[in-house]
Amino acid sequence: xxxxxxxxxxxxxxxxxxxxxxxxxxxxxxxxxxxxxxxxxxxxxxxxxxxxxxxxxxxxxxxxxxxxxxxxxxxxxxxxxxxxxxxxxxxxxxxxxxxxxxxxxxxxxxxxxxxxxxxxxxxxxxxxxxxxxxxxxxxx
Numbered sequence: 001x002x003x004x005x006x007x008x009x010x011x012x013x014x015x016x017x018x019x020x021x022x023x024x025x026x027x028x029x030x031x032x033x034x035x036x037x038x039x040x041x042x043x044x045x046x047x048x049x050x051x052x053x054x055x056x057x058x059x060x061x062x063x064x065x066x067x068x069x070x071x072x073x074x075x076x077x078x079x080x081x082x083x084x085x086x087x088x089x090x091x092x093x094x095x096x097x098x099x100x101x102x103x104x105x106x107x108x109x110x111x112x113x114x115x116x117x118x119x120x121x122x123x124x125x126x127x128x129x130x131x132x133x134x135x136x137x138x139x140x
Contacts, residue, residue, distance in 0.1 A: 020125040023121055027114065028040050031090075032086045032088050035074070035075075035086065039071050039088070041061055042068065042071045042075065043075055043114075045057060045060045045061055046091055046105045047111075047115045051106060053105070054072065054105075055068075057071075072093060072103070074088065075090045076090075076093050077089040077108065080092075080093055088110075089108055089110050089111075090107065091107060092108050092111075
């Protein structure tokens with residue numbers, strides 16, 4: 001049987017910083033542990049495309065329209081008619097002025113705050129391959 005070698009300690013002051021994506025996911029988890037990856041993706045697409053309707057959300061998320069509707073209602077405030085648990089309060093469902101049956105998706109103040117928080121993470125991010133040659137990245 002081979003002996004286990006002790007793990008070398010990291011040099012002092014060299015702690016691995018949490019990945020930007022992981023930190024963004026942790027912020028969602030702190031907000032509400034019941035939000036799944038579909039809800040996170042839908043939220044991020046709504047951030048980039050406020051005013052989407054359910055059909056458009058389904059297309060960009062590559063999910064069925066019924067699933068997009070359920071996800072959007074999970075992201076809505078608990079007081080929104082038709083909202084589903086957990087009622088995250090990140091998205092507002094507004095009636096489409098051109099189709100009274102449809103809803104358009106916009107961020108609430110809480111959604112804007114989360115979007116801005118994630119945007120700040122992205123702006124502060126340090127590239128994973130800082131200083132690497134483009135050819136070296138292609139081989140990785």
